[in-house]
């Protein structure tokens with residue numbers, strides 16, 4: 345039997361999920377196709393929403409607009425689902441050097457940053473942590489318990505009857521003037537949200553993706569170290585009971601599989617004492633996922649240069665949980681002809697340099 349939709353969404357990671365939720369809210373008829381790959385970034389992500397990032401302690405891109413939106417969105421989602429997966433949490437930044445403590449001082453004196461940063465905590469404020477250069481809190485951060493959130497959204501989409509569990513086969517896509525046809529699905533538009541696997545999408549693989557595999561550990565620490573998200577080069581955060589999540593690594597070469605490596609394990613294991621000092625820990629689990637990073641560190645959003653019913657909503661890199669709720673709203677408005685795309689995220693900026701295909 346033929347089925348007719350407004351949109352087909354390929355990929356139910358956090359990007360495709362958030363877009364699906366926004367389109368459903370608009371009353372659109374959608375079909376979501378996902379193959380439940382267990383190396384998808386959304387399944388292993390830390391899920392931190394961090395307004396101030398990097399070695400230079402700078403505001404992350406679009407965080408001023410995307411973070412407040414994401415917080416409201418996740419809070420309302422968990423209320424509707426009746427299960428908690430979203431938490432306001434400060435980030436405890438343990439300074440790794442005197443230079444970093446001085447950088448805190450500089451930023452704290454800047455009006456644009458001062459409300460984001462707490463006062464400086466001198467060394468030995470946190471006896472169970474390695475705070476030998478002191479520390480400070482980053483305010484307005486939050487945490488999404490990623491695997492739990494993904495399960496809840498998946499169950500919701502399944503209960504709405506919009507989710508099909510299968511691998512999308514690009515060779516079966518038929519593109520007509522005013523619709524696309526995939527097996528017995530017919531739709532006005534199709535939106536690709538496959539994460540890093542866009543590199544295998546014949547219509548959008550010309551975009552400059554730079555996938556980056558990341559591994560994380562779940563570690564058991566008997567003595568409670570802190571309820572905060574702790575950061576010093578790597579991060580450590582309380583998960584459940586005496587289990588903490590600790591990550592992550594960056595590997596831009598071996599991204600085609602998600603087999604956990606002894607190298608990543610050793611890297612994380614070695615870095616942990618820089619956070620917890622002499623506290624004992626035991627590794628309970630190691631996971632690996634691939635981030636859909638891009639050459640410009642901006643998402644790849646927009647319409648295919650040739651086919652007006654093919655779209656990309658992808659490239660959220662290491663910030664899919666933080667950025668994709670706001671951009672899902674923005675993209676739904678764009679799809680419905682209500683707004684122009686954010687110029688920095690609009691994939692048309694890459695056409696001249698990278699698009700060579702002739703279909």
Ligand SMILES: Cc1cc2nc3c(=O)[nH]c(=O)nc-3n(C[C@H](O)[C@H](O)[C@H](O)COP(=O)(O)OP(=O)(O)OC[C@H]3O[C@@H](n4cnc5c(N)ncnc54)[C@H](O)[C@@H]3O)c2cc1C
Nearest residue numbers: 355357358359379381386391392512539558663664665666
């Ligand atoms: C270790 C690690 C830590 C991270 N920490 C954070 C963090 O703290 N905060 C943050 O905001 N972000 C974080 N991220 C990044 C975040 O996970 C990604 O930005 C986000 O998951 C990208 O979402 P996505 O939906 O685009 O892609 P993905 O999560 O990769 O999902 C893509 C989906 O598409 C499906 N798919 C792909 N191809 C096909 C096909 N042909 N047919 C059917 N289905 C298909 C896959 O099975 C998958 O379900 C982290 C990532 C990693 C790896």
